[in-house]
Amino acid sequence: MKTKVCTKCGKELPATKEYFNANKNRKYGLSSYCKVCKKIYNKKHREENKEKIKKWREENKEVIKEYKKKYTNELRDWYIIDLLTQDSTLTSEDIKQYPKLIELKKQEILLKREFNTSPNHDK
Numbered sequence: 001m002k003t004k005v006c007t008k009c010g011k012e013l014p015a016t017k018e019y020f021n022a023n024k025n026r027k028y029g030l031s032s033y034c035k036v037c038k039k040i041y042n043k044k045h046r047e048e049n050k051e052k053i054k055k056w057r058e059e060n061k062e063v064i065k066e067y068k069k070k071y072t073n074e075l076r077d078w079y080i081i082d083l084l085t086q087d088s089t090l091t092s093e094d095i096k097q098y099p100k101l102i103e104l105k106k107q108e109i110l111l112k113r114e115f116n117t118s119p120n121h122d123k
């Protein structure tokens with residue numbers, strides 16, 4: 001039987017998909033890490049990524065805020081859907097089936113904005 005040495009733990013294991021994940025880019029079409037190592041690697045990688053994302057968010061707080069503001073101003077569909085699901089029992093799936101709801105909500109927001117920014121509006 002063909003065997004393969006895991007480059008991570010150094011164990012010699014049968015070169016089958018039972019022990020190694022499939023990877024088309026690799027020799028024998030198998031990943032260079034054994035399944036056990038791959039699992040550990042993935043878990044570590046995910047945790048590191050989570051930390052990275054958290055750090056990135058911290059460092060880019062202002063950028064993200066601007067970004068959100070921009071989308072809020074543009075009244076993107078997902079933003080409207082979010083609003084609609086917040087103040088009703090509708091789910092985003094329901095709303096997607098009735099695009100008219102999104103349109104109506106958009107118009108409502110635009111009207112409110114117009115009203116709020118109108119100079120004649122008594123605050």
Ligand SMILES: [Zn+2]
Pocket residue numbers: 006007008009010011033034035036037038
């Ligand atoms: Zn291994």
